[in-house]
Amino acid sequence: MGGWRAAALTALVLTSAGAAAQPAPRLTVVPPAWPLTGAGGDPQTAIAQARTSDQVSVTIGGSIQSSLGPYGDPFGLRALLAGRGITYTITYIGEGLANLRGGLKRGATFGGRLDTSLDIDLDRLAGWTGAKVHTDFFQIHGHGLSRSSVNNLTTVSGIEALPATRLFELWLEQRVFGDQLSIKVGQVSADTEFAIAQSAVVFFNAGFGWPNIGAVVLPSGGPIYPLATPAVRVKYVPDARLSFQAALFDGDPAGRRRGDGTDPQRINRTGTSFRVGDPPLLIGEVAYAYTLNLWGETLHGTATLGGWQHFGGFDSPRLDSVAGRLLADPEASGIARRFRGDRGVYGIIDQTLYREPDTEDEGASAFLRLSKVPADRNLIDLYVDGGIAYKGLLPGRPNDTAALGVIYSRISPAARAFDRDTIRFGQGTGPLRSSEMVIEATYQAEVVPGFTLQPDLQYVMRPGGGLAGDDRRRLKNATVIGLRATINY
Numbered sequence: 001m002g003g004w005r006a007a008a009l010t011a012l013v014l015t016s017a018g019a020a021a022q023p024a025p026r027l028t029v030v031p032p033a034w035p036l037t038g039a040g041g042d043p044q045t046a047i048a049q050a051r052t053s054d055q056v057s058v059t060i061g062g063s064i065q066s067s068l069g070p071y072g073d074p075f076g077l078r079a080l081l082a083g084r085g086i087t088y089t090i091t092y093i094g095e096g097l098a099n100l101r102g103g104l105k106r107g108a109t110f111g112g113r114l115d116t117s118l119d120i121d122l123d124r125l126a127g128w129t130g131a132k133v134h135t136d137f138f139q140i141h142g143h144g145l146s147r148s149s150v151n152n153l154t155t156v157s158g159i160e161a162l163p164a165t166r167l168f169e170l171w172l173e174q175r176v177f178g179d180q181l182s183i184k185v186g187q188v189s190a191d192t193e194f195a196i197a198q199s200a201v202v203f204f205n206a207g208f209g210w211p212n213i214g215a216v217v218l219p220s221g222g223p224i225y226p227l228a229t230p231a232v233r234v235k236y237v238p239d240a241r242l243s244f245q246a247a248l249f250d251g252d253p254a255g256r257r258r259g260d261g262t263d264p265q266r267i268n269r270t271g272t273s274f275r276v277g278d279p280p281l282l283i284g285e286v287a288y289a290y291t292l293n294l295w296g297e298t299l300h301g302t303a304t305l306g307g308w309q310h311f312g313g314f315d316s317p318r319l320d321s322v323a324g325r326l327l328a329d330p331e332a333s334g335i336a337r338r339f340r341g342d343r344g345v346y347g348i349i350d351q352t353l354y355r356e357p358d359t360e361d362e363g364a365s366a367f368l369r370l371s372k373v374p375a376d377r378n379l380i381d382l383y384v385d386g387g388i389a390y391k392g393l394l395p396g397r398p399n400d401t402a403a404l405g406v407i408y409s410r411i412s413p414a415a416r417a418f419d420r421d422t423i424r425f426g427q428g429t430g431p432l433r434s435s436e437m438v439i440e441a442t443y444q445a446e447v448v449p450g451f452t453l454q455p456d457l458q459y460v461m462r463p464g465g466g467l468a469g470d471d472r473r474r475l476k477n478a479t480v481i482g483l484r485a486t487i488n489y
Contacts, residue, residue, distance in 0.1 A: 038198040042243070045289050045300040046365035047352045048389035050202035050401040050444050052452045052486040054093055054113070054158035055209040056136070056168070056189055056225055057196045060488045062399075063089075064450030085124030091115045093159050095204075095484035099149040102478035103463050107149035111142030113159040115168075130175040136168035138226060138271075150478045152463040153216055153380065153409050153436045154207030157482070161226040162263065166271035169228050181236050187274065188231035190214070190249060191224040194283055195306060198350050199367040199389045200405065204456045204482060205440050207407045211371040211383045213344045216409075219312060220254035220264035223281065227253035227268055230276050246284030250275045251312050279312030285346075292351075301351035310342045314377040317415040328421035328428075339377040346371040353388070362392030380465075381412035387440075399446040407438040411465040431474040433465040450489065456482040 038044030039057040051061045065072035073079055081087065091114075098108040117136045122128035144160035146152055171186025191210040200208040206215065214222035223229040233247035254264030255275050267273075285306030292299045315336035318327060325332040348369045356362035368386040375381040387405025392398045411433040422428030438461070444454040460478040469475050 039201045040193045040196040040198075042287075043240070043289065044198060044361070045302045045352065046198035046350045046367065046389075047300075047355055047361055047363045048202075048365040048391040048401060048403075049198050049361075050389070050391070050403075051399050051446050052091075052093075052444065052454075052488060053201040054204070054484075054486075055191070055196075055201045057192045057209070058201050060089070060091060060450075060486075062446070062449035062488065064448065064487055064489050067448040067450070085121030087119045087121075089115075089117045090489045091117075092487045093484060095157060095159070095482055097145040097157060097480060097482040099145060100479045100481060102476035103150035103152070103460065104469065104475065105149050107145065109143045109145045109148060111144060111157065111159060112140075113161075114139040130179070132173045132175075133171070134173070135170045137166070138168050139165045140226065145480065150460060150463055150480065151467060151475065152438070152460050152478065153212060153465060154205055154407050154438055155215065156206075156438075156458055156460070156480050157204050158206040158209050158225070160206065162265040164226070164265065164269055166226060166269070168226065168271055180238065181234070184231075184233040184235075184247075186230070187228045187271075188233055188247065188249070189224055189228040190222065190231075190247065190281075190283060193233070193235075193245065194247070194285060195304075195346055195348070195369070195371075197348050197367040197369050197385075198302070199365040199403075200369070200385070200387060202389055202401050202403045202444055202454075203387070203405050203440050203442055204454075204484065205405075205407060205438055205458060207383075207409075207438065208385060208387075208405060208440075211346060211369065211385070212380050212409050213308065213346065213371050213373060213383065216380050217342065217344070217373055217378050218281065218310060219252040219278075220256055220267075223249045223253055226271070227264060228271065229253045230274055241289050242287070244284070244286050246282070249281040249283065250278050251281040251310050252278040279310065281308060281310045283308040297355060299352045299355070301349065304348040304350075305345075306347075307345045308343060312341070314339045314342045316377055317379060317412065318418040318421065319414075326418075326421050326425075328418060328425045330425060330427070342373065342377055344371060344373040356392055359392065359398070362398055364388060364390040375412040376414050378412050379415050380409050382408075382410040384408045397445070399449075401444045403440075403442050403444075405440050407440075408435060409437075409465065410435045415465075429472050431466055431468055433462075433467065435462060436465045437461040450487065452484075452486045454484040454486070456480075456484065458482075 094112040120133040122131035146155040173184040175182045214224045229250040231249040235245040237243045254267040287304040289302045319337040320332040321335040350367045352365045354364040366388040371383040385407040389403035391401045419432040439459045442456040458480040463475045
């Protein structure tokens with residue numbers, strides 16, 4: 001698949017404080033005046049972005065330091081370092097999850113992630129204008145519910161990973177031309193800046209963070225949590241409404257050999273493989289931030305279009321390497337036909353629907369995201385998610401966020417045809433995989449700034465797209481409940 005990966009990122013904009021209401025619904029662009037930062041480091045166009053999130057694209061709002069009084073900054077060390085351009089953040093996410101029915105089996109798990117990040121402003125520290133260093137370390141512990149009990153395509157928790165202490169990101173960024181152009185070099189994760197829906201960051205399910213183009217389609221899951229790779233990212237922001245971004249990544253964070261079933265997280269245990277010799281992944285997007293004046297309200301949104309190209313080899317889900325043979329044929333070689341390269345496109349609409357009167361960041365936002373990849377070399381060929389989030393829904397709870405979202409992952413025609421072939425050649429009895437759908441409802445409650453509690457409910461229809469269990473029947477729909485606590489310092 002050929003491919004060049006369009007450029008760029010992010011959406012920016014927002015309205016002049018006191019813009020006059022306009023009666024007729026029409027699309028207009030207004031000068032930038034938005035003080036909030038959204039997921040991915042861009043101006044926030046989705047008003048209902050949550051206070052905390054497991055997604056690495058989010059700068060978590062609020063710190064528990066403000067609630068600790070004199071114990072919030074012992075000896076004044078944090079303030080001293082910040083004055084020299086050195087800031088650090090420590091975030092802990094702990095959660096309990098239980099599969100009440102369906103999937104592989106009933107079960108319950110506890111998992112947690114400690115995230116320690118460090119940012120160094122080299123201008124303030126050493127006089128290097130426009131330069132910044134960033135690094136993240138994770139300590140991941142516990143067990144994942146999807147892996148042990150549900151066996152679904154879109155992992156029920158965004159922090160689920162094998163227990164490990166690992167380096168995540170480590171990069172240097174240089175900004176020039178009045179911050180319009182920035183270049184980032186080092187170990188980078190694609191899901192910190194690409195394919196982000198700001199309204200979706202409140203959800204548990206990992207699919208809302210990065211579409212399945214990563215976790216299911218790309219080698220070793222792609223350069224996303226918990227495995228970043230060496231990369232170069234270029235971002236250009238010509239004005240407050242429009243931005244472009246492109247990045248070239250090493251295309252395999254673990255470097256598994258063909259047919260090697262070892263989990264890539266076990267191969268790259270510490271995040272320090274720093275692979276640079278694998279076929280590359282090129283990814284880019286363009287984003288445009290706009291303002292809708294509807295019903296006398298100024299409502300902001302972002303439209304994003306992106307694409308990617310991977311230059312490695314990809315196996316057919318159905319065809320044998322011997323021409324004219326099917327993989328399910330007992331006389332086939334058992335080695336899949338190899339395709340050269342893979343590619344995909346995606347689009348996102350993130351739109352504020354309603355703003356609470358006399359507030360800056362309370363109200364409702366909705367998102368719709370679609371991703372498409374070729375059907376002849378991928379297990380999934382279509383991914384769609386969407387949902388709505390409302391911040392400040394309950395009186396007296398301005399920083400709570402309620403949300404409802406849906407994920408749809410379609411099994412590719414080639415993979416479905418392989419299922420039919422196994423029945424035809426007597427190698428299987430079905431069922432035929434078709435698609436997986438997840439419905440999630442969640443409510444994030446802020447206890448104090450920097451500390452949230454979040455109950456969650458997910459209903460997983462046709463886990464794995466309709467995989468068979470030990471009884472050779474399709475896995476039953478799974479019902480998953482969870483409770484997460486997040487502390488940010």
